[in-house]
Each structure stands twice: as structure tokens, then as C-alpha cells.
Amino acid sequence: MTDKERILMVIISRIIPGLAYSYSMEKRNEYIDSCMLSPEKLNRGDLVFANTTMFPNEFMVGFVDNIETTHVVIREIGSQRLCNYSNESFTKINKDKLGYEILEGVQYQIYQKVLKAFSKYARYSIRFKSISFENNVCSVMGRRMFDSETAFSIFFPYSGKTSIKEIGRRIVEAEPDINKYS
Template sequence: MRDKERILMTIITRIIPGLLYGSFDKKEEYVKSYMLNPSGICKGDLVFANTSLNINDFVVGIVDHIENDCIVIREIGSNRLCNYYNESFSVINKEKLGYEILEGVQYKIYQKVIKAFGNYTNYCTRFKSISFDGNMCTVQARKAFENDLFFEVSFPYNSKTTTASIGKLLKEKDL
């Protein structure tokens, strides 16, 4: 499955049930409309274009940047950009989606990290979180049945980073 398909399926399976079965007053925990206040939209937000009449590749996308007269949206899973003028957006809460919204190399690194935890750490050591900053990846671990930080490793990543190299770092910290 491509990034775009996976991310759209994640939105459908995690956001729609929250809207359908959650209470109306908690709706904004999942999706927040910025129809009357577009200044609340920020770079990096995952957005849905509410007033687009024609379905296109950018109806659900990521805010690349904001200009004086438009919001520039990046297509999920690509570097293609689209300028939106006179559009109303809703911001989708990425925290409700988890790591399934990572794209490209970052998603592949996430998958390798999960595999490395299974293959290179003790049974009681579990994945806690992953973050990316430039070309650096930081992974946090926790103990089973706890949520406190057990250890953290950081490493430079690229498309050639292997599960074994990640596993070696995890194993060194997992004492």
C-alpha cells in the first residue's frame, strides 16, 4: 500500500468512528474547522478542504506553507504542491492517527524500529515513541506495563538504514 492510501485509510478507520460514535462536544478532538478563522492553520497540519467542489489529489493534504493570499497544500506521499485560494479547511488531529501517518523513509524507519524491538530487545522492553528531526531519528523505549521512559537512542537515518543497525543500538541500551 502506498503512503497516500495508507494514510487515507488510517483517517477513515480512526477519525470517522470518533466522529460518529463520540459525543458531539468532543468532535474537535478529531477534526477542527477553520472556516471562520483560517489564521489557526499552521505549516505541517493535515487538512481537509471543506469547500472543494471537485475531488482532487489535494483535498486531503499537508500544509506546506502559507502565503498572503493562499494556503499551499502538499499532496500526501509526494512533493506536489497546490495553491488553495478562498477555501475553507478542517484540521485533522494527527495525534489520533499515530505513526501510520509518517511518509516515505520515515515510515520505513518506523517499521524497521518496530521490527528491531521484536528481534533485538528483551521481552519486557517495548517501543514507546519515535521522532524525527532533520536526518536524526530518536527512539524511546519503555518497560512492559509501564509508560515511563526506560531508555532513548538517536541515530542518523536514510533509506539504507537497516533493522540490524537499529537493533544493535537498542541492544546496547537494553540492559
């Protein structure tokens, strides 16, 4: 499954049910935010869908790349292709409701490797908590089983060549401090 197919499936499976079962505008706004006639509500990196596009196309659901005075530049999911939309209304999708499956490319690959490293190298009582990316550094948080507090963090430069073993080594190195309590 491509990045684009996976992200669109996650949107369908998580956003649509949330909207279908929300009985109030407040609940609805937890999932989506209409930016009709308000392009100033858009930010770079927002996941949006075009509301008034007549014909389906590759850019109907995508990431905001840039906001200009005359148009909004949308990046196609799973690629670097760009499209200028003018005279269009957008709805923002709350990415927090979608989880890490909306990561793309190398970041998604690293996320998958981190999960495998936790399952292969971490002690039974240690669980994956979260992952984030800034510049070329990946930050991973771990937690103790049955506890939502962060027990440890690891940071490492990442690329497509980062291995599960390398991530696992970092987890093991971080564990001695936390395992005296588990």
C-alpha cells in the same frame, strides 16, 4: 499500499468513528478543528481536508506547506507536489489520533524497521514506546512491559539505508542499563 492510500485509510478508520460516536462539540474538537474563515489557525505540517472543493482531487486531503495572504499551499500526501488553494475553507485533522501510520516515505520505513528491531533484538520485557524525527536524526524511546515510563532512548542519523540490524544494535547497547530492573 502507497503512503497516500495508507494515510487516507487511517483517517477513515480512526477519525470517522470518533466523530460518529462523539456526542459533544468538545469531543468532536479532539478529532477535527474547523478553520473556516480562519486561515491563521493553520500551521505548516497540519493535515487538512478542503471543505468547499467542488470536485475531488489529489490535494483535497493533504499537508499544509505554506500559508500566504492570498492562498494556502497544500502538499499532496505521499509526494512533493504542491497546490495553491484560494477561497477555500479547511478542517484540521488531529494527527495525534492517527498514530505513526501517517509518517511518509523514509520516516515510515524507519518506523517499520524500528518495530522489527524491537521484536528481533530487544529482550522480551522491553517494548517500543515512541519515535520522532528532527532534521536527519531519529529518536526512539523504549519502555518496560506494563510500564508507560520511558526506560531508555536511542538517537541515530537515519536514511533509507539504515538497517534493522543497526537499529537493533543500538537497542541492545541501551538495554544493559535498564535490564538490571527487569
